[in-house]
Amino acid sequence: MRKPIRGALAAFAGALLLATGVTAAGAPAAQAADSTTTAKPVLGWSSWSFIRRTPTAQNIEAQAKALKTSGLVKDGFVYANVDDFWYHCPGSQGPDVDQYGRWVTDETAFPPKGSENGIQVVADYVHSLGLKFGLYVTPGISKQAVAQNTPIKGTTYHADDIATTTDEANYNCGGMVGIDYSKPGAQDFVNSWADQFAGWGIDYLKIDGVGTPDIGDVRAWSQALKQTGRSIHLELSNNLDINNAAAWQQLSDGWRTGGDIECYCGPNGSSYPLTTWSSLTSRFDQVAAWAPYGGPAGYNDYDSLEIGNGANDGLTLDERKTQMSLWSLAASPLILGTDLTHLDPTDLSLLKNTDVLGVDQDGIDARRITDGADSQVFAKTEKNGDAIVGLFNTASAPREVATTAKALGLPGARDYALTDLWSHGTTESAGRIAADVPPHGVALFRVHPTHQVVRGAAPSVTLGLDWAPAASDSTTRTVTATLTDNGSRPVTDAALALTGPDGATISTTSPTRARTLKPGGALQATYTIALKPSDELFAASDFQGTASYRFGPGTTHLDVGDTLTVNHAVGAPYKTYASTTASFSQSGTRLGIRAQGEDLYQPVDEYGTIYLPGAEHDGSTTTVKIDAQANTSVWAKSGIMVRNDITKAGSSAGYLALVETPGNGYLLDWDSNGDGQLDSQDSTGTATYPSWLKLVRTGTSFSGYYSTDDSTWNLVGTIDLPTAAATQDVGLTATSHAAGTTGETDFDSFTTN
Template sequence: MKKTNLLAMLIGTFFLSVVSTAQTKPFQKEEFKQWAQTPPMGWNSWDCYGPTVEEHEVKANADYMAKELKKFGWEYVVVDIRWFVENDKAGGYNQTDPRYVIDQYGRYLPAVNRFPSAKDGQGFKPLADYIHRKGLKFGIHIMRGIPKKAVEEKMPIKGANGITADQVYSTALQCEWLRDNYTVVADKPGAQEYYNSIFELYAQWGVDFIKIDDLSRPYHEGEINLIRNAIDHCGRKIVLSTSPGETPISAAQHVTTHANMWRMVDDVWDTWPHITHLMDVAQKWYPYISPGTWPDCDMIPLGRISIRGERGNDRMTRLTKDEQYTLITFFNIFKSPLFFGGDLPSNDAFTLSLLTNKEVVKMHNESTAVKQLFQKDGKIAVTSKNAKDGSVYLALFNISDKESQKVSVNLSELGISGAAEVLNMWTGKKSKIASKEIGADLKPHSSVLYQLKSKN
């Protein structure tokens, strides 16, 4: 071997050693809250591709995000469920004869027939590198627990001194709707090491975001503790999203100290009852909206969805334009994380406009003191403030099914006395108001979003 090649190898080995050492430094308690000071924004493959998304589709959505959305704050590209199954299917899951891809330590690997760049044991690193080069961030979905295959084959747990997968599992509380994994018993020797091992792998891949399923209903406090510890010790800033809902309000204190975002409800699809149910459940979560820890409204089922999805056929969202405005207005004023579920390259101009309104994005990022003023008789009012420019935001909703209604708020409830300048944030129309209240006549399922600035 030439001396120059040997020197290059030695330098490379030293560099990797330095990087590895730096990446294993544990984070301080609750430092993770600094990783998502504003609600995360991105794209998730679930609504349009279910468990069948392929690498070229992920890249196409990343390309679109970099070109059209990045400048508005959208940055995460997330590969959802079962990326480790070679032969999954649309409209559900293949639980008859799934072909898992897994390494010798019981850790799932991307299926190369769907993610060709994962060949030769590279995992998701090449795909993550592609996304990072665009100035974006990369995320994945996993199920809680340890693979059944690892248990059945008694695979060793990396770093656990001879402990094998069959020594840390339980069949109790196994996920009811997807049977790939068993529960990890949190106090078993080797349990923490298993979670440490998978997050060590994800950190090596360059994962920035992880959505973990079957954690919240019922609430698996023990495994969430293991996951939080594993992330904090992997040395990489990985945003943690627990899923799905409904996360019990009794777990609010725990989840806000362990997760960056958590689901309030089960999957939100493109039907009106899903939206009204979300608004109803969200009422109890307003007090927990805080930098670094966010109640999560779920993915945004707009644009083109279910190309190979779980529910229904390939379609543009079934929600009317009024209902789409209502959904996106609520997600934004509530300061939910925003994860678009449709296929981004298929967006029409209207769908794109819902994601790129500068004033709405500013509200989503900068507003504080979010609270619901009332929800009664099909009328909802939600407000927040922007301490940077002194403005007040107000969203009014008519969620009734049959009749138009005037929805109004007294300006005193918004802390405004006297005249105010008003901006309709979706139309861009400006006006002035000198009366004691502000309101709008709203059709069923419609809404309005205002920014108010006091002239006093």
């Protein structure tokens, strides 16, 4: 289920900023004036990812005990946090409240013990293990408190004196309204709630659903927690506005920079898998954008660390290393979301890697050095002058990823020691910092400049493949394989080779062997490849580059791979357009789109399309068959798009999309206010392949249908689109709903009349 997107009035937001004395983000603040300053990013565990909607005293205590017995507490993982659903929520009227308007603990899940509240009972147990305890709240006041007009503790005021009629974001329970902090009694209400939490032994408080209009709530909670006299960490969530980074810095100890890392894609409501690669890759841009605003007063929070349950994490082993490396480079809080009572031994070893944890705990944010199509490089300089660099391969095949000591900001030196923080091995480099990185993997190095060649260390040697530009439908390609000695010592007996699929002819006139590679030298061979013709829309061929060399007594072997995809040109009358990375293909009546794209719903409008200009009009019927759709996300979208100008993503009106999704059935999305963004949705059915879609226009009314047999048609929805022009563009569209991940959709029999 989508979480609602709450709009914010600019004038109201500006007034709040002025009223709270907070300026919009410009230069990052040097020190948080009002927050309880956090010296290092916090480490711990939270209930949301795995336990989610069913926290109980029993399962929270079991996780806290596992945090202790696993030994993670010795490495600094000390917080055990209860997220949502600890309180009693009867429905849309809002959480149940006590005599002072504060949420009531769900006593079935958290039974009291004598006079002790059930949450306090769990907090006491957590503290007995030497851990700290966290809890969850959202801005505002419950509608039930307003309806009952509950008194505000210690004052003559009541809930109705401070409440507004504006709904607040409580994602799961609902029923919260805003607080007018200009009214007497408003701060007292939050103070009484904070006092209650402090009395229960809370050490960490997460405020969820925070947006720009909630700066007043954040300030009130910041002040309220301080006046309790108890040190309580204040964390804000989620998807906070970077334009208000100065406010989050001033008022809190940490702030979520994006949406949830969880994929919510498990079968039958299962928590597993916890996340996906596409959810992880969206954080690269966040880390780059938010780098100026983290530490030491508070830290950018990139959400839960989904490491601990092996394959159930939803990530490969290399992807799990990527997540922990990126979070650590970014000095993010490391709050585990996994089931600690069933820890995977390999994952536990990742979490207990003190070299990597040290990168996180230095509290320094990394900056982005490289933002490539299939690579990312982030680096930071530590207080001792060493650089920490992450070489990330975002491609689906092994790749060489490289940068230089100069790009890392290191001084010139005779040599550089490269310590791999995952394998703990050390190589040496003359200045080129490179590694052959597995698919979706990372090489995480500590780079230390030295005045002499690093003793006992082999040179860093890497292998790369570089494809020459060519037309996408060309069956003849050229690739250059390069074996590079990045070190200050020579290697010997170097050799190169390239292999490919059956039917491909591979030839080279270049030397593929060298007796010696001097320091900084390279063996390079250019190969010509003739591919077997194919009528597939996107014919993929896998190639493997291999190399070997000697240093010392043994022979070292390297290999990198790549997938070459050949498509066919799309011919008239069709045209193509993309607002994201996309490619297109046509073979007879079959049409294909391979596209990335974060989403096709406000505020994002990223898609690839094969379209017919001006072909949609009153009386039109458009149909298409979807043969196959890549499951890059349960929200990946493929189908029919209509808008006044399909080449004006994000702005053109008269906009709708009738689409199929792998996990959420068939959708009719449309732009209800003419601003060029899809903001409304009807949905039905369960995805199956093949499927057929049909869109019928009558005037400005559009009806969308789906069929699983091209005979029986099921209505998805009928909507009126008053901004639709008399003639519009109509086309096929696809978005992967996974930034940086490409998904393919194969269509057939696209017709419109």
